[in-house]
Amino acid sequence: MSIDSLIRFDTDGQVILKVAHVEIGQGILTAIAQIAAEELDVDFARIRVERADTERTPIASTTGSNSIQTAGSAFRQAAADARHLLLAKAAAALEVPVENLAITDGTISDGNNHTTYWALQGGQLFGETEPNIGQPKSPTDYTLVGQSLPRLDLPAKIAGTPSFVHDLELPDMVHGRVIRPPTYAATLATFDEGPAADLPGVLAIICDGSFIGVLAEREEQAEKAAAALRQSARWHPAPLPSSDTLYTDLLAKPSQDFLVVDGVPQDGPVPPIKAPPSAVQTLDATYYRPYHMHAALGPAAAAALWQDDHLKVWSHTQGAYPLRGSLASALGLADEQVRVLHCEGPGCYGHNGADDVALDAALLAHALPGRPVLLKWSRADEHAWEAYGSAMVVKTQASLDVVGQICDWNHDVWSYTHSGRPRPIDGASNLLAARYLADPLPPPTPSPGKGSHGGIHRNADPLYAFARRRVVKHFVPNSPLRTSALRGLGAFANVFAIESFMDELAYAAAADPVEFRLRHLEDPRARAVIEAAATEANWRSGVRGNGRGRGQGLGFAQYKNAKCYVAVVFTVAVDTASGQIHLENAAIAGDAGQIVNPDGLANQLEGGVLQAASWTLKEQVQYGPDGITSRDWETYSVLHFAEIPPVLVKLLDQPGSPSLGSGEAAQGPTPAAIANAVFDAAGVRLRQMPFTPERVGAALREL
Amino acid sequence: MTKVIKLRVNGETHRLDTDPDAPLLQILRNDLGLKAAKFGCGLEQCGACKVLIDGQAVPSCATPVSAVGDAEITTLEGLGTPADLHPLQRAFIAEQAAQCGYCSAGLIIAAKALLDDNPHPTRRDICRALDVHICRCGTHNRIICAIQRAAQEIAL
Numbered sequence: 001m002s003i004d005s006l007i008r009f010d011t012d013g014q015v016i017l018k019v020a021h022v023e024i025g026q027g028i029l030t031a032i033a034q035i036a037a038e039e040l041d042v043d044f045a046r047i048r049v050e051r052a053d054t055e056r057t058p059i060a061s062t063t064g065s066n067s068i069q070t071a072g073s074a075f076r077q078a079a080a081d082a083r084h085l086l087l088a089k090a091a092a093a094l095e096v097p098v099e100n101l102a103i104t105d106g107t108i109s110d111g112n113n114h115t116t117y118w119a120l121q122g123g124q125l126f127g128e129t130e131p132n133i134g135q136p137k138s139p140t141d142y143t144l145v146g147q148s149l150p151r152l153d154l155p156a157k158i159a160g161t162p163s164f165v166h167d168l169e170l171p172d173m174v175h176g177r178v179i180r181p182p183t184y185a186a187t188l189a190t191f192d193e194g195p196a197a198d199l200p201g202v203l204a205i206i207c208d209g210s211f212i213g214v215l216a217e218r219e220e221q222a223e224k225a226a227a228a229l230r231q232s233a234r235w236h237p238a239p240l241p242s243s244d245t246l247y248t249d250l251l252a253k254p255s256q257d258f259l260v261v262d263g264v265p266q267d268g269p270v271p272p273i274k275a276p277p278s279a280v281q282t283l284d285a286t287y288y289r290p291y292h293m294h295a296a297l298g299p300a301a302a303a304a305l306w307q308d309d310h311l312k313v314w315s316h317t318q319g320a321y322p323l324r325g326s327l328a329s330a331l332g333l334a335d336e337q338v339r340v341l342h343c344e345g346p347g348c349y350g351h352n353g354a355d356d357v358a359l360d361a362a363l364l365a366h367a368l369p370g371r372p373v374l375l376k377w378s379r380a381d382e383h384a385w386e387a388y389g390s391a392m393v394v395k396t397q398a399s400l401d402v403v404g405q406i407c408d409w410n411h412d413v414w415s416y417t418h419s420g421r422p423r424p425i426d427g428a429s430n431l432l433a434a435r436y437l438a439d440p441l442p443p444p445t446p447s448p449g450k451g452s453h454g455g456i457h458r459n460a461d462p463l464y465a466f467a468r469r470r471v472v473k474h475f476v477p478n479s480p481l482r483t484s485a486l487r488g489l490g491a492f493a494n495v496f497a498i499e500s501f502m503d504e505l506a507y508a509a510a511a512d513p514v515e516f517r518l519r520h521l522e523d524p525r526a527r528a529v530i531e532a533a534a535t536e537a538n539w540r541s542g543v544r545g546n547g548r549g550r551g552q553g554l555g556f557a558q559y560k561n562a563k564c565y566v567a568v569v570f571t572v573a574v575d576t577a578s579g580q581i582h583l584e585n586a587a588i589a590g591d592a593g594q595i596v597n598p599d600g601l602a603n604q605l606e607g608g609v610l611q612a613a614s615w616t617l618k619e620q621v622q623y624g625p626d627g628i629t630s631r632d633w634e635t636y637s638v639l640h641f642a643e644i645p646p647v648l649v650k651l652l653d654q655p656g657s658p659s660l661g662s663g664e665a666a667q668g669p670t671p672a673a674i675a676n677a678v679f680d681a682a683g684v685r686l687r688q689m690p691f692t693p694e695r696v697g698a699a700l701r702e703l
Numbered sequence: 704m705t706k707v708i709k710l711r712v713n714g715e716t717h718r719l720d721t722d723p724d725a726p727l728l729q730i731l732r733n734d735l736g737l738k739a740a741k742f743g744c745g746l747e748q749c750g751a752c753k754v755l756i757d758g759q760a761v762p763s764c765a766t767p768v769s770a771v772g773d774a775e776i777t778t779l780e781g782l783g784t785p786a787d788l789h790p791l792q793r794a795f796i797a798e799q800a801a802q803c804g805y806c807s808a809g810l811i812i813a814a815k816a817l818l819d820d821n822p823h824p825t826r827r828d829i830c831r832a833l834d835v836h837i838c839r840c841g842t843h844n845r846i847i848c849a850i851q852r853a854a855q856e857i858a859l
Contacts (some may be wrong), residue, residue, distance in 0.1 A: 025840050150799060157804030158795045160739025168737040217824030219733055220725035297743050297751055297805045297839045347803035347840045348708035379744040607802055610841030633748040633837060641830040644843040690859055
């Protein structure tokens with residue numbers, strides 16, 4: 001990418017980075033600022049970051065734990081190029097050879113005379129430059145990269161100064177609310193504007209097909225009007241099935257099946273399972289994850305303003321450009337008529353309602369051109385209407401040979417799609433409200449992804465060296481619930497299954513689970529994180545399953561078999577009377593290549609482990625004929641402070657090797673580590689999430 | 704129907720002509736421009752909207768503005784300013800005790816009430832005091848460390 005598209009020098013000593021990747025609490029802006037400051041040799045305090053804006057920043061989306069690799073590399077190279085060109089300019093200006101010059105905090109000097117980046121380049125463009133003309137620094141020369149510099153965005157948030165889209169105050173702003181049907185396919189029968197229209201402050205009531213919204217001068221007025229409209233609306237019912245049958249429903253539906261080779265789905269017939277002659281012991285097991293929510297702490301919000309047939313949207317989307325294209329496509333506009341400005345939101349952990357609420361706001365704002373609309377979803381809107389992480393079933397079968405080595409491995413995964421992000425589509429839209437308009441755009445029919453470690457088959461192919469493997473993806477197109485990308489996508493259930501089954505096989509082989517993994521693992525970095533986590537956790541070696549109420553378990557994966565390596569050891573206590581699992585502590589080891597910001601990386605890993613622990617122990621989206629019944633924090637319960645274990649993080653730095661994305665890397669190993677620890681503690685094998693006391697109790701009674 | 708309501712916030716008295724049923728949170732955010740407290744659920748289940756009312760940390764999302772009476776309200780903005788942060792705020796930054804930061808204001812307010820009542824809380828005391836709060840990013844341990852760090856600093 002050109003220097004100008006990423007970096008600008010102003011006239012008063014600052015460097016402005018135009019970062020299209022968005023801050024979602026993962027610290028990416030700080031990490032990119034570190035990389036740029038490092039290459040430019042400027043003080044970190046001189047860096048200012050400009051947020052994603054479709055009129056100012058390059059095309060990018062923040063997905064798949066890719067930002068540190070894609071944006072990090074782009075900024076490293078652009079900064080190295082800028083440094084090279086400015087050194088040449090300085091040499092010409094000072095009439096000395098480049099070799100005589102040194103740079104200190106943006107000041108270029110030969111010892112006698114000096115100039116600065118800002119004197120040479122302030123307010124000017126570089127224009128077209130020779131690509132990769134600058135040589136990035138050697139990692140051994142790093143002084144900023146590798147340091148735990150504090151996050152640039154935290155002081156404002158901790159001081160409580162406005163930081164989120166929810167905090168926007170725009171001139172002449174009004175407030176909006178939307179009213180949703182009881183279930184996805186329910187349609188509006190009748191509704192009466194009257195009682196709401198007469199309420200104070202109400203400016204407009206919008207009803208387009210089955211999409212209803214209201215605008216009012218003040219927020220509490222919009223809420224009261226929305227409540228009145230909700231009460232008056234009558235819907236043609238369209239019942240949902242029940243969550244009681246989610247797994248039988250998933251397995252009973254027709255699927256499209258693909259053999260996955262080296263992480264990539266293949267066209268053609270899927271071979272049957274066939275144990276080899278060397279097999280002396282064959283095991284099989286089935287693992288289940290329910291639908292999970294992103295459940296952002298703040299419900300989705302957006303602001304929208306129409307002016308002269310142009311739409312401006314403030315959004316906490318992960319992709320300003322895909323949202324712009326999707327809005328344009330849903331509203332019948334050209335891309336140029338829509339501008340999306342990124343504004344931070346609560347942690348999203350994937351594709352939640354952030355994009356949908358932007359279309360809601362745009363539809364309402366159209367009724368009041370010239371006045372910006374701030375629209376916030378309610379808690380129930382967020383819980384019931386976001387796109388969930390898909391339910392999944394994984395069936396495994398493997399055989400051990402005479403020396404206790406795995407000689408055959410089979411992994412069959414069933415899931416609905418994990419890809420429902422907005423993108424411009426002819427005649428369809430992934431933005432929620434589009435399907436309810438009088439002239440509707442239905443959601444597109446999901447299709448199976450064929451990319452390496454895509455959604456369903458992400459991490460389905462184990463990193464272990466097995467003599468034979470057969471990995472099969474069963475793509476099921478028709479989910480009863482709306483689904484899309486949730487942190488880790490399919491890796492969460494695939495790694496849960498692989499790492500639980502590795503423990504089951506270790507037990508069958510009468511082996512220590514760590515030793516058993518190492519005997520199947522050639523990658524030295526994979527081996528190193530497993531060994532490091534075991535060391536940090538004071539791993540008690542030996543065969544598992546006899547921990548007498550207290551146990552240790554390990555889970556491991558390299559995210560997408562290509563990104564951050566993570567091993568997690570949980571120590572748990574199981575109360576056999578109540579079935580309650582107490583998380584006593586967790587030890588994480590991570591290898592994310594060259595570490596840019598150690599504390600930021602640790603924060604991602606420990607946060608990922610705790611969030612995944614919450615999914616594992618507590619979370620499941622409940623639904624029934626009347627709709628989604630998990631509509632608040634009581635009907636969708638999460639891990640609370642009193643249940644949080646202390647977490648220890650050990651980072652294995654790899655100076656000089658590429659930095660690897662880590663944001664989603666801890667999700668998969670966590671449920672397996674907990675399940676394996678429970679087996680060690682109580683001798684019961686948990687294969688269905690969430691691990692509720694009832695489920696643990698039932699497993700204990702079967703012993 | 705609106706009504707003139709007197710509200711004591713961060714040491715200042717405000718007179719507002721407003722719907723007496725309006726949630727305190729919306730009045731603080733929309734009328735007084737105090738954006739630190741956040742809407743999370745409107746159901747008193749997550750703690751994101753907590754403010755101090757006469758020193759007690761209470762959710763402001765479901766408290767009607769008319770119910771506050773003469774009580775003194777303190778929001779996060781009233782604890783410290785960007786130039787002069789409260790020890791708790793400094794400790795949250797020192798421990799990098801946030802990811803998205805949406806839960807931070809409510810947690811710092813709850814921690815203030817806790818430390819006023821119990822200047823040397825154990826991990827268990829902190830977890831009990833914060834148990835209604837939700838942090839979706841998993842920064843709980845950093846938050847606990849930050850509160851202990853602030854407790855030490857305040858005690859010095």
